[in-house]
Amino acid sequence: MSVTDQERLASNLRPVAPPLVIEGVYTDDQHARLLGVAKQHGPWPTITAHHFRSVEELIATSSGMVPKDHGLTLDAIATANFRGFLAENSCLHYPEIHDCFYNAGFLERVKQYWGAQYAKPTMMLFNICGPHNSGLSPHLDAVTFRGVRIENTPVWMQNVMGKSGLFRDHIIKMAQIITWFWQGDEGTFTYWPDGPLGAPQRIGHPMFNKGVVVQNELMFHRGDPVGQPDERAITGLAHRSKLGYRAAADDWAITTDDTVVRTYEQRKIRFLVHWNAEVYMDLHEAKLVMDHTDDLTHERVVDTLLADMRAKGVTVAEPSDPFHDEDFIRALTSTYTIAPTQDWIERPAGVRHSG
Numbered sequence: 001m002s003v004t005d006q007e008r009l010a011s012n013l014r015p016v017a018p019p020l021v022i023e024g025v026y027t028d029d030q031h032a033r034l035l036g037v038a039k040q041h042g043p044w045p046t047i048t049a050h051h052f053r054s055v056e057e058l059i060a061t062s063s064g065m066v067p068k069d070h071g072l073t074l075d076a077i078a079t080a081n082f083r084g085f086l087a088e089n090s091c092l093h094y095p096e097i098h099d100c101f102y103n104a105g106f107l108e109r110v111k112q113y114w115g116a117q118y119a120k121p122t123m124m125l126f127n128i129c130g131p132h133n134s135g136l137s138p139h140l141d142a143v144t145f146r147g148v149r150i151e152n153t154p155v156w157m158q159n160v161m162g163k164s165g166l167f168r169d170h171i172i173k174m175a176q177i178i179t180w181f182w183q184g185d186e187g188t189f190t191y192w193p194d195g196p197l198g199a200p201q202r203i204g205h206p207m208f209n210k211g212v213v214v215q216n217e218l219m220f221h222r223g224d225p226v227g228q229p230d231e232r233a234i235t236g237l238a239h240r241s242k243l244g245y246r247a248a249a250d251d252w253a254i255t256t257d258d259t260v261v262r263t264y265e266q267r268k269i270r271f272l273v274h275w276n277a278e279v280y281m282d283l284h285e286a287k288l289v290m291d292h293t294d295d296l297t298h299e300r301v302v303d304t305l306l307a308d309m310r311a312k313g314v315t316v317a318e319p320s321d322p323f324h325d326e327d328f329i330r331a332l333t334s335t336y337t338i339a340p341t342q343d344w345i346e347r348p349a350g351v352r353h354s355g
């Protein structure tokens with residue numbers, strides 16, 4: 001890919017405003033109720049099990065290229081980070097956290113972040129893990145478009161659409177408030193607020209009840225590895241493994257087909273709460289989204305992507321099942337590949353990061 005192509009793709013991948021760090025995001029009582037849901041309603045699947053059916057789909061969502069005949073399996077690259085949905089499509093699943101999801105203070109924050117008049121909460125989830133091995137690969141969260149959203153589209157396709165820059169007019173503006181409850185030494189958050197060709201920033205400790213207002217679907221970011229290197233290994237982890245709380249032992253256990261493969265004490269658990277809202281600059285934009293008068297269709301998305309790839313000289317066949325066709329996914333991933341070019345460099349204490 002030429003330098004100009006890289007710069008054009010990169011220019012699409014910057015948040016509307018620099019992330020805003022906030023302290024003391026939830027009250028102790030809210031935290032207890034959020035964690036209570038995670039304890040009572042598990043066990044929880046891995047993050048990747050929620051979203052990906054093949055290695056191709058997973059890689060299309062991060063930042064790599066997929067070599068054909070890679071020989072990898074989802075089990076081989078399984079990561080012990082688990083996820084539960086608390087609310088989807090603006091519908092809260094657990095009434096005991098009503099005030100956390102339908103949160104007036106959060107709505108004001110995201111409206112200010114965008115300079116928008118209206119907002120509504122759409123989704124809330126948590127990620128939960130103990131020390132485990134994870135990659136250092138930055139990613140984007142699912143981009144939402146009018147008519148093409150997490151409720152009806154695979155995450156990998158939403159991300160390819162975001163990276164391509166071809167559907168910018170249909171992007172639904174969103175912001176997230178991401179909050180960490182984590183007392184370990186590592187597990188920081190690294191992000192690229194100036195685009196993938198710019199320098200990263202990092203949110204560091206203390207990370208207990210610290211949050212950030214962000215637009216993570218258009219900003220590369222990653223959670224850094226959790227736990228000390230010598231406590232991360234897990235034998236027997238699979239794509240289908242689950243993490244659940246065990247009241248009798250007051251600990252958390254990873255199971256694979258009902259066999260316990262790892263346990264964690266509560267103090268070793270990193271709990272991340274992700275709250276998502278859509279924002280609308282004015283009533284006209286709100287109606288455009290809610291009335292579905294200008295929605296994309298999946299057919300139009302596939303046709304647009306095929307036409308753009310062919311215009312760039314890429315040979316690609318019409319996919320029979322565009323959501324899961326591995327050749328189609330590989331062609332898209334290599335055409336619209338973009339990833340951060342600079343990683344975080346530790347500096348001695350007291351030296352400020354610039355850029």
Ligand SMILES: [Fe+2]
Nearest residue numbers: 139140141216
């Ligand atoms: Fe993310």
